[in-house]
Amino acid sequence: MSAATTRSRTARTPAPDRLCAEAVDLARAAAQEVAAPGEVGEHVGLVSEGDRVVTHYFECKEPGYKGWRWAVTVARASRAKIVTLDEAVLLPGTDALLAPEWVPWSERLRPGDMGPGDLLPTEAEDLRLEPGYSGEEEPLPNSVASEMSEEMADLVDAEDAELTTRPETTRRGSIAALAEELGMRRARVLSRYGLHAAADRWDETFGAKTPMAQAAPASCVTCAFLVPLAGSLRQAFGVCANEFGPADGHVVSLSYGCGGHSEAAVMPKPPKPAPHALDTMQVDEYPLRPARDSGSVPVEPDAPSEDLGHS
Secondary structure (H helix, E strand, O other), rough: HHHHHHHHHHHHHHOOOOOHHHHHHHHHHHHHHHHOOOHHHHHHEEEEEOOOOEEEEEEOOOOOOOEEEEEEEEEEEOOOEEEEEEEEEEEEEOOOOOOOOOOOOOOOOOEEEOOOOOOOOOOOOOOOEEEEOOOOOOOOOOHHHHHHHHHHHHHHHOOOOOOOOOOOOOOOOHHHHHHHHHOOOOOOEEOOOHHHHHHHHHHHHOOOHEEEEEEEEOOHHHOEEEEEHHHHHHHEEEEEEOOOOOOOEEEOOOOOOOOOOOOOOOOOOOOOOOOOOOOOOOOOOOOOOOOOHHHOOOOOOOOOOOOOOOO
16 A cells, blocks of 8 residues: 555656756746846755656745746656756745735725716626616507507697607607606616615614714704605605704714704703993982991090190
């Protein structure tokens, strides 16, 4: 079993051919011919690729290609003594500096990346969209639209007889014209997946779990600044119309809230000041000293006058 195992391993990875392994100078010359001067370094090893096929590896000294190696493959024909050149390429090693894996633009695109003039095509099988108007021009037999189209066709021919040069995209009385009049003639509309994805995205930005909503005195469902949406989104979302709020002009969840709630705090009316009393027709006299008979000054006898020597 040991001999069989040895033969099996030898068949898978044959030993390097002696003449090919010794052709280091030939491989170096081929690498120097492909690379720029001074970019081929020392010989770092060789690998047997098959019977009489050996690849020599040389160090790459080019700036920016750390860990890369020049790989030169040489071969020898059966029973031949001359080694010939197969190919010379630059390959990355195990610790080579590689560029990041390329990602398609559709996966690299992030919200806010589009600018003025940019076009964002949608795929034909986009899961966010589904077919809207089917495009069928002819209504079903015996349908109301079929009877209306026949009656209106005669009137249209009589009314528009002179307007033959006016371009018309749809024929009046057809399903396309009726769908366009009702605002339903769109090639594709939002699918349930696209609707739910948008709802999750909006709820993550302006929803009940945000710090602003957690600290709000009340939710947007009772705020006067909330403008409801139309359709099924009306049940959970609206547009904020508070110019001082953090979500002004954004779609917010009805469970979102902020300090700008219309009923958060009612400003009290400022107190009305009393009228200013000023009388300019009368002068009030204020004595500098209180009167002696007012009771606030003790009564003292007058001191005897002294002779100051005046005549």
